Amino acid sequence: MSSDYISYQKSGYFTKLITDYLDEKSELKQLYNRFPKIKNFKDQIEEKLNNFSFEIRQVLVSELEKQYSNFEVSEITLNNITLLKDSKTFTVTTGHQLNLFTGPLYFLYKIVSTINLCKELKSNYPEYNFVPIYWMATEDHDFEEINYFNFKNKKIKWNCESFGPVGRLSTNNLNEAFKNFSNEIGIGENAEYLKYLFQKSYLEHSNLADATRFLANELFKAEGLVILDGDSIDLKKLFIPYIRRELLEQTSFKKVTETITLLKDYFVQVNPREINLFYIDHNLRERIVYENGIYKINNTSLQFSESEILDELKNHPDKFSPNVILRPLYQEIILPNLCYIGGGGELAYWLELKSNFEENNVTFPILLLRNSVLLTTKKQADKAANLNLSWADLFSNQQELFNKKTKEFSSLKIDFTEQKEVLKKQFENLSSIANQTDKSFIGAVKAQETKQIKGVENLEKRLLKAEKRVHADKLDRILLLQNELFPNQSLQERKSNFSEFYLEYGQKLFSLLLLKLKPLKQEFKVLIL
DSSP: OEEEEEEHHHHSOSOHHHHHHHTTOGGGGGGOSSOSOGGGHHHHHHHHHTTOOHHHHHHHHHHHHHHTTTSOOOHHHHHHHHHTTSTTEEEEEEEEOOOGGGOSTHHHHHHHHHHHHHHHHHHHOTTSEEEEEEEEOTTOOOHHHHSEEEETTEEEEOOOOOOSOGGGOBOTTOHHHHHHHHHHHOSSHHHHHHHHHHIIIIISSSBHHHHHHHHHHHHHGGGTOEEEEOOOHHHHHHHHHHHHHHHHHOHHHHHHHHHHGGGTTSOOSOOOOSSOEEEEETTEEEEEEEETTEEEETTSSOEEOHHHHHHHHHHOGGGEEEOTTTHHHHHHHHSOEEEEEEOHHHHHHHTTOHHHHHHTTOOOOEEEEOOEEEEEOHHHHHHHHHTTOOHHHHHSOHHHHHHHHHHHHOSSOOOOHHHHHHHHHHHHHHHHHHTTSOHHHHHHHHHHHHHHHHHHHHHHHHHHHHHHHHTHHHHHHHHHHHHHHSGGGSOGGGTOOHHHHHHHHTTHHHHHHHHHOOTTSOEEEEEEO
16 A cells, blocks of 8 residues: 645645635734644643633533443543543544435544544643544534435435434434445445444434444544534533623624625635524524514524523523534533644634634634545556556646646647747737738738637647547546546545445555544645555
8 A cells, every 4th residue: 555645735626715724824824823733732732721621621521421321432432531631631623514324535534634633742742631522513404415425426315304403313214224225335244344334323323413423433432532412401501601692792793704804805614693503402403583682593483582592591501502603612612622623614614713712712723624535546546657647637627637638648749839929920020010001901910810820729729639539548548537536526535435445445444544644744645545
């Protein structure tokens, strides 16, 4: 097995905001606390140490013990939970939706990035402890985004309806999805393990949160991963003062709106609402809106006066759910967290939030772009080498790649720049003559120049097209290879599920990721299996 890489900036798959962040552009520095470099974690540790209480640690550990009470937990994970009581223990956190059977591959990359960063921090700061956290997005309600996964170009889908927080959703109707997956996966030791994993996760746990906890724990328990569900009354009690402020002052709306004005040159990932909270129940997750002195639950008849909603908050804090703007604040209040690891879209909205953290006197975490990976076989790597393709070639736009390789394969020079320059010089001479006579002749010369240049450009395009036909066999092989590695001309990690690679390579897949992924390096890794 070997590896290669391309920089995130040159991959072509990240927005200008993220590439500018990675390049540490000065105009973005006010939007984050510290850049993710190993030396910067020293000050981050000191700041969080002074801004996180022992009492919160006690509540956190008690809640984790409760959440894990019915699960078989590895010794290293149990030890990590216990370590969280220690003021010298900190977390590195990633979060993800509760996608069926992990969803796309980057679920793995997020968690491996988190685990590996903890190891690197321990190596550099041995006097402290670092615990990898997977924050389950149990309170989300975008079921259509998570109710399927792709296996070898076939969609394995969970067909049911969901209206409330997905973590509470019953798993009692997943037999059909399991049957469809079992029919596709075939036989063999790895196939049997994958079927076991699906069955134990989803058919033997009553809700999606527990099923996802079992699955993530099974995959990463040897690495000490700690899985946290924020949908907890005891954890929400810690967040009551911030929810109260949100209801009464709409602080996050004001602060994030101010920040968005600083992002005028970029695409804004999310826009805040006046109140960035949902009201949730088992079959309900609706926005809280404030109208004419009344707090209303959108799309329902529920409404509260100010005193009534504050009583509701005091008695039922678990019914108040932060949205994408407030959830990061909730996370950082209940965790001794140093760093959040996420994808480009996640970091884009985190970069909107620092001023709101400052307003609430909560330490803003270091933001780290998760590792991205392209998995390829040795056979595919050999094909690329035989076609004289670099990894940068394979990441490029398909039409641009075809044009580039056609010119390389051709024995002809498919570039008429010299011919166009000759024409331009000829017309410069004609223009000097035209300037000495009637202006109507100047127009005729310009029109003829445009026509002839255009004609040469068309001939260049026709020659390129003709040469594409001559080299069709090689170009077809390039097309086939790129489509294998970039399904639907998009990133493999956003389309494929880990199961199709595990089917072939088993535990070697996880071993390779844990060995090769270096979270503090700005590298889109190419891993040859």
